[in-house]
Amino acid sequence: MNIIVCVKQVIDPEAPPSSFKIDAANNKAEMKGAPPVLDPYGEYAVEASLKIKEAKGGKVTVLSLGSGLMREVVKKPLAMGADALVLLEDEAFTAGDSWSTAGALAAAVKKIGQYDLILCGREASDTNAGQTGPAIAEVLGVPCVTLARKIEIADGKAKIERVTSGGYDIVEVPLPAVVTVSNEIGEPRYPTIKGIMAAKKIEPVVWKPADIGIDTSKIGAAGRRLKISRLFQPIHEGKCELAAGETPEELAANLALKLREAKAF
Amino acid sequence: MADYRGIAVFCEIKGDKLLPIAAEGLGAGRRLADALGQDLSAIVVGSNIAGVAPQAIMYGASKVYAVDDPLLKYYQADAYVNVMEKVVKQIMPAVIIMGQTDIGRDLAPRLAFRLGTAVTMDCVDLAIDPESKRLLQTKPVYGGNAHAVFTTDTNPQMVTIRTKAMVATVPDSLRKGEVVNIPAGLQAADIRTKVINRVLEEVAGIKIEDAQVVVSGGRGIGGTEGFKQLEELAKLLKGAVGASRPPCDNGWMPDTVQVGLTGKIIAPELYIAIAISGSSQHMSGCSGSKTIVAINKDKEANIFRYARFGVVGDWKKVLPAFTAKIKEMLAS
Numbered sequence A: 001m002n003i004i005v006c007v008k009q010v011i012d013p014e015a016p017p018s019s020f021k022i023d024a025a026n027n028k029a030e031m032k033g034a035p036p037v038l039d040p041y042g043e044y045a046v047e048a049s050l051k052i053k054e055a056k057g058g059k060v061t062v063l064s065l066g067s068g069l070m071r072e073v074v075k076k077p078l079a080m081g082a083d084a085l086v087l088l089e090d091e092a093f094t095a096g097d098s099w100s101t102a103g104a105l106a107a108a109v110k111k112i113g114q115y116d117l118i119l120c121g122r123e124a125s126d127t128n129a130g131q132t133g134p135a136i137a138e139v140l141g142v143p144c145v146t147l148a149r150k151i152e153i154a155d156g157k158a159k160i161e162r163v164t165s166g167g168y169d170i171v172e173v174p175l176p177a178v179v180t181v182s183n184e185i186g187e188p189r190y191p192t193i194k195g196i197m198a199a200k201k202i203e204p205v206v207w208k209p210a211d212i213g214i215d216t217s218k219i220g221a222a223g224r225r226l227k228i229s230r231l232f233q234p235i236h237e238g239k240c241e242l243a244a245g246e247t248p249e250e251l252a253a254n255l256a257l258k259l260r261e262a263k264a265f
Numbered sequence B: 001m002a003d004y005r006g007i008a009v010f011c012e013i014k015g016d017k018l019l020p021i022a023a024e025g026l027g028a029g030r031r032l033a034d035a036l037g038q039d040l041s042a043i044v045v046g047s048n049i050a051g052v053a054p055q056a057i058m059y060g061a062s063k064v065y066a067v068d069d070p071l072l073k074y075y076q077a078d079a080y081v082n083v084m085e086k087v088v089k090q091i092m093p094a095v096i097i098m099g100q101t102d103i104g105r106d107l108a109p110r111l112a113f114r115l116g117t118a119v120t121m122d123c124v125d126l127a128i129d130p131e132s133k134r135l136l137q138t139k140p141v142y143g144g145n146a147h148a149v150f151t152t153d154t155n156p157q158m159v160t161i162r163t164k165a166m167v168a169t170v171p172d173s174l175r176k177g178e179v180v181n182i183p184a185g186l187q188a189a190d191i192r193t194k195v196i197n198r199v200l201e202e203v204a205g206i207k208i209e210d211a212q213v214v215v216s217g218g219r220g221i222g223g224t225e226g227f228k229q230l231e232e233l234a235k236l237l238k239g240a241v242g243a244s245r246p247p248c249d250n251g252w253m254p255d256t257v258q259v260g261l262t263g264k265i266i267a268p269e270l271y272i273a274i275a276i277s278g279s280s281q282h283m284s285g286c287s288g289s290k291t292i293v294a295i296n297k298d299k300e301a302n303i304f305r306y307a308r309f310g311v312v313g314d315w316k317k318v319l320p321a322f323t324a325k326i327k328e329m330l331a332s
């Protein structure tokens, strides 16, 4: 099994919302004081790939596109157990949309060559788009299954449990295919000491646009189809009335009274 | 570009009924169609769906494109993408609206890239730019910490809309419309991915998406035992129990009751959040609730920025007393 997992470096989505700031001039956001992290759903995708590798053997190649990629961030999947790391690292790759990002990732997949399965997160924590996986599938002309909570490989096919609002569907897809992974796959494993040591020894392969034979007009900001015209923070006027009281009983009773006064139940 | 005209809404159905998200899509579509001075149409895809078209007309579509084929009985990605590609190429709408649902999440990006255009997922606001006449597509990003407004130069302009974010049209049974049947033209071999089973894990009682009162617990509840106490309160208020993601990830609660960006989007009359910090991703799923109440031991917790009423305290002490007091009030 040759598995390619796509992961992205993002601003920390779990940092307190109060540290979230917008740079309106550039339509960009940051988490003040929090270092960037691996996109959580990408991490679930890495976990999914390692589960398959454990069951079936094979090679897991991690693919990440961006600029200023911090090695301790993008090497985390290696420390978790992945085998190789390919970075599409260049200013020209950045500020893309799902389309231009997927185009570059698909070109890199072609250059990597052999693949049975391409895994992505169900949605990145910054874009909340959930499009890159399906877009890669369309570019490569392979089938795609989204929102996987379980992936089993047998006889050149993947049997996938796809999360639905009422439970899950069991879907069968021939390989090669693109699959996007949801958190129901199970918590990503922690890197082990051994894994961290092994990751130190693996040098990432870094490709520029020319290396994957893609024109810079097709990637990053230049290749966008979705134009962003404004980025802003919605306002919540926080006027919470806290119930008063010395004891939990008083607090509880006062809360209940407030709710009744407001006819909330 | 001038060839693309009108608004088309992909209407999801269950059995032979239009789903609420379809009515919301038609509501949003109607407003855009009026702003552009163009037509609103509906696209319905399924098997044995002759009864659906009149409903779409009632909800504001002046034309309904129906694709009725046994191969379309259930959603299968390849079948639906192929059929929608064909329909869209025939009707060439300026805008396509779908729901951010199990189907929309999967179908919309595939279709957009197949058609050589883009899609904005999970929009909470749609408007027509008065100058360019292009669609302004507002969607939450960064887990709801920010909203972005997108436009595209490619056609058709595609969006999915968040559940309960758009106002449905008031149905009118006197509305007239035309039904156009389009053959699916599918071969079984076109369908590479196959759904071989559908498993429902519905919880007993009222579903959280239908409940008027939802009592939700977070990581701070600590386990299944704690959720039993939430159930007691929910029962008393004739509501349902929900959860943030950690209790679902930990198996304390089924995944189907997760509230949030990647769970259910709900808007009950009363949402009681217990030991939930109020992450932007969680609030994406419940900020439309009429009244939010928080019980949290951390007075700095983000949930208090959304809550109308709250208690700062340990839920283990506060909740039993609160439930008892509510019981007493309901009895008198």
Ligand SMILES: Cc1cc2nc3c(=O)[nH]c(=O)nc-3n(C[C@H](O)[C@H](O)[C@H](O)COP(=O)(O)OP(=O)(O)OC[C@H]3O[C@@H](n4cnc5c(N)ncnc54)[C@H](O)[C@@H]3O)c2cc1C
Pocket: A013, A014, A040, A041, A123, A124, A125, B143, B217, B218, B219, B220, B221, B243, B244, B245, B246, B247, B258, B259, B260, B261, B262, B263, B264, B274, B275, B276, B277, B278, B279, B281, B282, B285, B295, B296, B297, B298, B301, B313, B314, B315, B316
């Ligand atoms: C792309 C993406 C999508 C996501 N989608 C969702 C989603 O759909 N839904 C969702 O919920 N999350 C989602 N998350 C996760 C989200 O970021 C948070 O991690 C999660 O919501 C936190 O859940 P929580 O509030 O229960 O836990 P925590 O943030 O750990 O908060 C626990 C709270 O409990 C309080 N507490 C603890 N003990 C007690 C006590 N005894 N009494 C009173 N209070 C107590 C604490 O003060 C704290 O505020 C998503 C994340 C990403 C990146």
Ligand SMILES: Nc1ncnc2c1ncn2[C@@H]1O[C@H](COP(=O)(O)O)[C@@H](O)[C@H]1O
Pocket: A006, A007, A008, A009, A039, A041, A042, A045, A063, A064, A065, A066, A098, A101, A105, A119, A120, A121, A122, A123, A124, A125, A127, A128, A129, A130, A131, A132, A133
């Ligand atoms: N720049 C990137 N590099 C590698 N993978 C990416 C990148 N952007 C998105 N992905 C993958 O696509 C998933 C969904 O992203 P999105 O479509 O932006 O929501 C992510 O969870 C990643 O697995």
